[in-house]
Amino acid sequence: MxxxxxxxxxxxxxxxxxxxxxxxxxxxxxxxxxxxxxSHHHHFHCQRCDRVYELEGCPGGLKGLLPRGFTLEDHTIVLTGKCGACVG
Ligand SMILES: [Zn+2]
Ligand SMILES: [Zn+2]
Known part of the structure; x- marks a missing residue:
């Protein structure tokens, strides 16, 4: 293909x-x-091996970041770093 x-x-x-x-x-x-x-979740991107892992849960409280008069409809959180396999 x-x-x-x-x-x-x-x-x-x-x-x-x-x-x-x-x-x-x-x-x-x-x-x-x-x-x-x-189920709402976020992701971790390993910068060394390029794998993307699912993270459970959400820190929440993001509406508090918005300027007055804005509404929040969705969000994406991607944490980056090195995964356990790459650190180990
Ligand atoms: Zn990795
Ligand atoms: Zn979330």
Whole structure:
């Protein structure tokens, strides 16, 4: 399969809500199963091995960062560093 075909197929799956795009700044989009995305979580990007890990939970309280009159609809948190395998 060509790269563009892969992306087209991914897009179709995304439209069908079977997968969910995960945006890591400066990286090509990654995808995870919508089943995993259904429970709100965040991600850790290992800068050494380039793996992306799911993090459970959310620090919350983000509305407090908004200027007056803004509304918050969604957020993405990506922590970066070295994973346990890379540190070890
Ligand atoms: Zn790593
Ligand atoms: Zn969150």
């Amino acid at each position: 060509s790269r563009s075909t892969v992306y087209r197929n991914l897009r179709a799956l995304e439209d069908a809500r079977q997968i969910h795009a995960v945006s890591i700044p400066g990286q090509a989009p990654r995808y995870e199963l919508a089943r995993a995305a259904a």
